[in-house]
Amino acid sequence: MEQILPLHGIRVVEVAATVAGAYAGRLLEAMGADVIMVEPPAGSALRQVPPFLGDTGISALFASLAVGKRSVMLDLADPHDREAFDRLAASAAILINDMPVEERAAHRLDEASISARHPALVHLSVLPFGAMGPKSDWKAEEVNLFHASGEGYLMPNGLTADMFPERAPIKVHGYFAERQGGVAGALAALAALWSGQGQFVDVSVQDANIAVGAFAIQRFGDGSIEHRSTRSFRYGGVIECADGYVELLTLEERQWQGLVELMGNPEWARDPALSDAVARSVRGPEINRHIRAFAKGWPVEELVTRAQKLGVPMARYNTPEQVVAGAHEKARGIFAGLDVGDLKGLPMQTAPFRFGPDPLPLRGKVPEQPGADQAILLPAQTEDGRRAMA
Secondary structure (H helix, E strand, O other): OOOOOOOOOOOOEOOOOOHHHHHHHHHHHHOEEEEEEEOOOOOOHHHOOOOOOOOOOEEEHHHHHHHOOOOOOOOOHHHHHHHHHHHHHHHOOOOEEEEHHHHHHHHHHOOOHOOOOOOOOOOEEEEEHHHHHOOOOOOOHHHHHHHOOOOOHOOHHHHHHHHOOOOOOOOOOOOHHHHHHHHHHHHHHHHHHOOOOOOOEEEEEEHHHHHHHHHHHHHHHHHHOOOOOOOOOOOOEEOOOOEEHHHOOOOHHHHHHHHHHOOOOOHHHHHHHHOOOOHHHHOOHHHHOOOOOOOOOOOOHHHHHHHHHOOEEEEEOOOOHHHHOOHHHHOOEEEEEEOOEEEEEEEOOOOOOOOOOOOOOOOOOOOOOOOOEEEEEEHEEEEOEEEEEE
């Protein structure tokens, strides 16, 4: 039986050239919305981002963001195409817009213009630093946004920095910052939709990422300014095993007791002074030496399995291949097969959430060419004879 998804019957129009804007649309699509990308005549800029899938010429990033969406091609600088866009927007509940602020008025995509023409529309703006304020016209790439949020100031830290001192503090892999902006955008749009009122929703990717590092910000209150060279977990963190790495973090007493049991209740861990959490923090380097010596004799998979049975928060550092083939990921149905060109069954995340016991379906396909669904713009006859968008 086919799942009826929460946003079934909701149309979203997406004008997006950034990962943040497109990911907001992708999340809404995964929830069941009919998402229509409006691409310029040259196609979305995201289509040009490497790597590409085999010989298809299709960007892997674009495919991951566009699956399930439909595509129309419009030149929003052209009056005729702007009329077609307005007809499309009139059929939608949400507009996603990541066009730079200074370009919006010329394309009639500014807040005032959209509000006047489509007062019932939720107009979601997703920009690096928001659509208002002194930085509203600033442009930014992923690396700028990652550091502007403070995350770059904190990473790598602790044992990671000790073990890999040659690694520069640039950013984590992929589009972490922009995807956080997309999550914030999707949730903000849903909140506005729930209100039942058309409105302008202003999302800043920087603000969305500052929330990720909220713990470091909270510590400002007690006078602590965290930095990658001083921030660390007193014991735990990145641990080398016989065939890879794990991360260990014990914050609670029961987790410490589980760790001691995992290591076979060694004599050093039975020191009465270590029953106190503060004392354990002070002796963190000593404890880490014991943990590292113990872990080096264990294969990752076996150690993680034993740790999790004992309630010890430990997980393997996975390669991409291990993520796709992992028992946990398979059990939850996180990935489904996607066909792109001649490539069949590519593993693709269906959604980072679910609404019941079953994983969400991977719906539709990747629009392989801009304007693949141009027929949407043609008027269609409804059952009562009125003309509407397809």
